[in-house]
Amino acid sequence: MNRWRTIGVLGGMGPAATADFLARLAANSGAVDDSEQPRVLIDSNPYVPDRNAARAGVGESPGPALAAMARGLVAAGAEILAMPCNAAHGWVLDAATATIVPFVDMIAAAVAEVAALQPRPRAVGLLAVAATLDGRIYHHGLEAAGIAVVECDRAGLQGLVSLIKAGDTGVEVAIAMQALAADLAGRGAEAIIAACTEVPLVLTAAEVPVPFIDATASLVRATLLAARI
Amino acid sequence: MNRWRTIGVLGGMGPAATADFLARLAANSGAVDDSEQPRVLIDSNPYVPDRNAARAGVGESPGPALAAMARGLVAAGAEILAMPCNAAHGWVLDAATATIVPFVDMIAAAVAEVAALQPRPRAVGLLAVAATLDGRIYHHGLEAAGIAVVECDRAGLQGLVSLIKAGDTGVEVAIAMQALAADLAGRGAEAIIAACTEVPLVLTAAEVPVPFIDATASLVRATLLAARI
Known part of the structure; x- marks a missing residue:
């Protein structure tokens, strides 16, 4: 029996860190077999505009890309959202307000x-x-x-x-x-x-x-x- | 410049193996920074019907769930599909024929x-x-x-x-x-x-x-x- 909301992950910042987050979600869920794990939808998108460049005023904002990822994940079935990238949380409101589902703030x-x-x-x-x-x-x-x-x-x-x-x-x-x-x-x-x-x-x-x-x-x-x- | 098709992953069988696949995609892409990595959309779905039970004739077929996952990934933007689960390849045709994009056979x-x-x-x-x-x-x-x-x-x-x-x-x-x-x-x-x-x-x-x-x-x-x- 599924005891979990479907988790949507705004990822790819960077891809290896997203894989690490997924591995730790699985390892820490307490599941003893696959059927007790949460379903996770991931958009590992390495093309989100560079956070350092945007913060320094020399690159475009990551906000619109993050909002689009959030909408895509929710359209695909995500019921809560999380984003394993600290720097991207500078634009967390763009992502969190793009949909009606809860956004877990890192x-x-x-x-x-x-x-x-x-x-x-x-x-x-x-x-x-x-x-x-x-x-x-x-x-x-x-x-x-x-x-x-x-x-x-x-x-x-x-x-x-x-x-x-x-x-x-x-x-x-x-x-x-x-x-x-x-x-x-x-x-x-x-x-x-x-x-x-x-x-x-x-x-x-x-x-x-x-x-x-x-x-x-x-x-x-x-x-x-x-x-x- | 993006040199990659967007990869869709039928995952969650099991979740840790899917995280391992993602980590290895990132590690083997040859990318020297995020912008050279492929975008990857993952449906880590641990609720695909059990492959052993289905093969033994005592459980439902995973085929329809895999087909639905393939369609969902392509709807979200996947341009090629892959499935890091060997046993699920017993129903690979269900997944591979569900969309028009190429399916990479493990x-x-x-x-x-x-x-x-x-x-x-x-x-x-x-x-x-x-x-x-x-x-x-x-x-x-x-x-x-x-x-x-x-x-x-x-x-x-x-x-x-x-x-x-x-x-x-x-x-x-x-x-x-x-x-x-x-x-x-x-x-x-x-x-x-x-x-x-x-x-x-x-x-x-x-x-x-x-x-x-x-x-x-x-x-x-x-x-x-x-x-x-």
Whole structure:
């Protein structure tokens, strides 16, 4: 018996991160066989306009593409929507208002998990690309909760994300990502958010010296909770 | 510039195998950034009627569900279709004739790679569930190529597939899968096909004593080739 709403996924930002999100949805659903899993419709669309370029004012907005993807997924049967890309949440209202179905907000899910940490961190480090930092996508929610933000080395993080998007998830990339996390902790971050879906492809809590909130994992939990009938 | 046809995926059989297929499409596309990746629309539908039950004559046919999924994917924009589930290929004609777009056949892709092995194996072992064996899904193509079939221990394989579908991809499952492969080699298999998409979630060529054809990898290659404009 199906106990789930059909999940629609605005994906492809990037494709490997979307595959990671799907694998974790399946692994965390609690299903003991296929028939207990949720149905998931995915639009893995790598042609959504570049979030960094749009945020920097030198490229078109991703909003219309995200809205079209949301409408397409709902037309195909999606009953709730989720988007495993942090930076794209700068245009989340375009996607969320394009249809009448609930949209599970990745940023809200991750911020809620940070705010629930005991003890609550006074400052949180963000492993995030420029579009996420400059869009203040996490700043709003964290600062509203009285938590300061420590930003990562942008150029360093972007270089690693580009390597991961090109398929390199090897040990050198992983070690460099660990160094970015250690740098955040060294500058006062009492917890760190993997605020880019490529980050957890090479970094897990075991390699981070402070509590580690993986926003992809937060979205998996929030999505499965919202999808349960 | 998009150099790809939009790929539609009939998935969810099971969901983790579909995530594995997506990850491998992204990893093998040759793309150096998102914009060079193909767009992929996925219907991860775990409610397709059970293939083993249908083949055993005790459950409804998966054909109509697969046909509906194919039509839905094409309506959403898919320009070629692929289905990362071996057993479901027993009803591939239902899916392939439901729309006018090309359907990339996983079985044909894997058999072609087996037939191209040098030296060509005289007998090939199948790590496959009952629906795939009893449907003679691989037997037809292999026997037409003059290659004999060695069938795996069905109960043993099904038990492992069920564990993997329940999320267990641990070392004990992996070792048991290696033993099934070794048993096939011991009974004359000169190559082995991972003819179930759960198999490569725990088994790679490095653990198999003879040439190993991973049908999921074959489908990835054939799909990317067919999708290239």
